[in-house]
Amino acid sequence: MSQFRKRLGEIARDRPAVLVCQVGLRAYIAERILRQHGVDAYTLSGGYLTWRQFHPQPLPARMNTPSVPPAAAVAAPADAPLPELDVRAMACPGPVVKLKQQIDTMADGAALRLIAPLSFASDLASWTASSGHTLAAIDKRSDHLEALIRKGCTMTPATAAVPGTGGHSAAIVLFSNDLDKALAALILACGMAASGAQVGIFFTFWGLSVLRRDPAPAVRKSLMARMFGLMLPKGATRLALSKMHMGGMGTAMMKQVMAGQHVPSLPELLNQARGLGVKFIACDMAMGVMGITREELIEVDEVAGVAGFVEMARHSGTTLFI
Incomplete structure (x- = not known):
């Protein structure tokens, strides 16, 4: 693509041009360029990988x-x-x-x-x-x-994830509401759950922003709670990068690059994690301090305090703080 515009003169104008790439993105861009220059161009929608699925x-x-x-x-x-x-x-x-x-x-x-x-x-x-x-x-x-x-048939079966044994299980504390850190937590959780681990994520303080509904239902609050609500990001789609946010431009660029690389967005990862059985726990104390009610959150498994997380971490083989 870096040489495409410079070499447009080498493409015949008297016959159709069909463009194909791996996933369809580069071919689509090239097709639009050729059409702007008068070439009868076509592209294989979905690219070669999609074609291979049917052949x-x-x-x-x-x-x-x-x-x-x-x-x-x-x-x-x-x-x-x-x-x-x-x-x-x-x-x-x-x-x-x-x-x-x-x-x-x-x-x-x-x-x-x-x-x-x-x-x-x-x-x-x-x-x-x-x-x-x-x-x-x-x-x-x-x-x-x-x-x-x-499926199955292993000579040396993997360790089973049995509750209370401290085996193949993980407890994750999500303290941050930075987009990149939330993505890291959800990617790790999905990867562990897909490998058979029992995974729980404890959302506390700024991490509660990931669970906020957008739009949230109207709830009666104190003045201080309403101020917290105005200053906190309103859900997983509103988070910003911890570095290079640049007034929103860097975050928008990152989301665009992620979409081009077929990386799931944060809301998609949340749905993916729920589908894999990842347990979502909201910190009761942090919700009270920051003026967030359960009605303002997406579906969670439970609202618990530090004792609930300690119990989950005690039975986990891995504990992460993000």
Whole structure:
């Protein structure tokens, strides 16, 4: 794209031009430029990755398995086409979350063909090991990897997340209402939950802004509580970056870049976390200090004090303060 405008003269004007890219964005921009210069241009909506979902390639009969013993590779029946999941266009934690959702719909022992970026190889191995599934085969291509994943069937089952055992579980304190820090907390929570962990997020003080409804219902408050409400961000869509906010311009640029990279927005991550079973706890004391009522918050599992968080953290293997 950096040379596209300089080389427009090399494109024939007497025939249609069809443009294709990986996810459709660059091809769309190029198509608009060509149309502005009188070229009959078209683009493949959704890009090559979307096209591949409707035109899947058959799974190779034999796949290279450098990280898995040969005995662990289990071939799928020839007469049963494998379901395919393509996560190349997704950003973290999208691939792990989508993989978990797909695996949850399958029967024990069923296999899935996964197509993912090369950088997902280590995460895939960690996820299968921690969630109790089998990475039966993996084949690294030039620009992506293809893997065969079988539900369950691990030789060494992962540690189960049993309440009260301090096993595979996590407690997160979200103290900040900065957009980047809230994103980090929700991405970690979704990633842990997708790996089978029991995750709880304790929203306190400025972090309560993430849970505010927008618009919020009318609630009778004191003058001080109304002043707090005016000064605090009104929900997950109104948060600002901790650095480079630049009067809102930096935050808007960050959101635009995230959308272009297919990174979920903060409201999408909140919904994703709820779907994965992440527990939301609002701090009762902080709500009282800052004049926030439960009616002004999105759906939470409970409103509790520090003792509630201590109980959750005591049974957690990981505790994070953000």
